[in-house]
Amino acid sequence: MAELIGRQIQRILKDGQRRFRLDIPAFELRPGDRKVIFGRTGSGKTTAMDILALACHPDTAARFELRMGGRSTDLARGRRDHAPLRAKLFGYVLQSSPLFPFLTFEENASLGQRLAGRRDSGVIADLCQRLGLDAAPRTRVSDLSIGQRQRLAVVRAIAHRPSFILCDEPTASLDPDTARILLRTVLDVADELGAALLIISHDRDLTRGHDFEYFEVVEWQPGHAMLRPQERDAA
Ligand SMILES: Nc1ncnc2c1ncn2[C@@H]1O[C@H](COP(=O)(O)OP(=O)(O)OP(=O)(O)O)[C@@H](O)[C@H]1O
Numbered sequence: 219m220a221e222l223i224g225r226q227i228q229r230i231l232k233d234g235q236r237r238f239r240l241d242i243p244a245f246e247l248r249p250g251d252r253k254v255i256f257g258r259t260g261s262g263k264t265t266a267m268d269i270l271a272l273a274c275h276p277d278t279a280a281r282f283e284l285r286m287g288g289r290s291t292d293l294a295r296g297r298r299d300h301a302p303l304r305a306k307l308f309g310y311v312l313q314s315s316p317l318f319p320f321l322t323f324e325e326n327a328s329l330g331q332r333l334a335g336r337r338d339s340g341v342i343a344d345l346c347q348r349l350g351l352d353a354a355p356r357t358r359v360s361d362l363s364i365g366q367r368q369r370l371a372v373v374r375a376i377a378h379r380p381s382f383i384l385c386d387e388p389t390a391s392l393d394p395d396t397a398r399i400l401l402r403t404v405l406d407v408a409d410e411l412g413a414a415l416l417i418i419s420h421d422r423d424l425t426r427g428h429d430f431e432y433f434e435v436v437e438w439q440p441g442h443a444m445l446r447p448q449e450r451d452a453a
Pocket residue numbers: 231232233236237238257258259260261262263264265266313
């Protein structure tokens with residue numbers, strides 16, 4: 219299985235006069251990990267997750283390394299696009315625009331598998347059933363409810379059996395029961411795969427009692443935030 223190790227990672231966002239800096243002093247994702255990131259709106263949670271999902275490059279990093287099967291990939295240096303690694307090893311449920319509106323339900327559901335070269339319609343059918351998703355394969359995204367779209371985004375992100383499952387507020391549009399079913403399914407799939415699971419959430423009740431390690435993004439100086447551990451989930 220794969221693991222991701224980061225030390226002294228830094229990313230700076232600039233836009234005219236606006237400047238935002240995020241530091242990640244130490245963060246790891248290993249098989250079986252369950253981690254959740256909290257933080258107030260705009261604190262830098264998505265920026266942290268984009269880095270950890272290899273969706274953007276850190277500006278600097280003392281160490282940013284992906285290890286798998288005795289091999290190590292140095293992610294700290296260079297500006298190489300890690301798309302092939304991302305496609306195979308990562309499942310990322312984006313907070314905004316998680317689906318392609320010009321693709322059908324079925325095409326969206328199978329996109330992650332196609333990019334990873336792992337087609338298996340049985341896995342998709344099983345995930346849809348577990349998540350209570352029963353839309354017809356040719357349904358257009360515009361004809362799905364917000365909640366159906368959110369669950370479909372999860373199917374797309376995990377159907378290729380990734381080693382790292384990252385979800386940015388995956389239950390934001392769901393009622394409490396559907397949110398719990400979604401989390402249960404993602405936890406079960408992560409367990410079945412031996413994957414690491416990283417979630418951003420605003421809902422502390424949702425993750426309580428599932429043995430998550432808690433992290434938070436805090437602004438410790440104006441425009442300068444840090445991802446750091448919080449207390450262990452004791453519930
Ligand atoms: N290009 C940019 N230049 C400067 N600051 C930026 C830029 N893009 C975003 N920001 C700021 O970076 C900060 C972190 O944004 P990010 O989306 O990571 O926060 P977040 O915690 O995920 O927010 P939310 O809870 O709303 O999803 C925000 O304060 C945002 O305003």
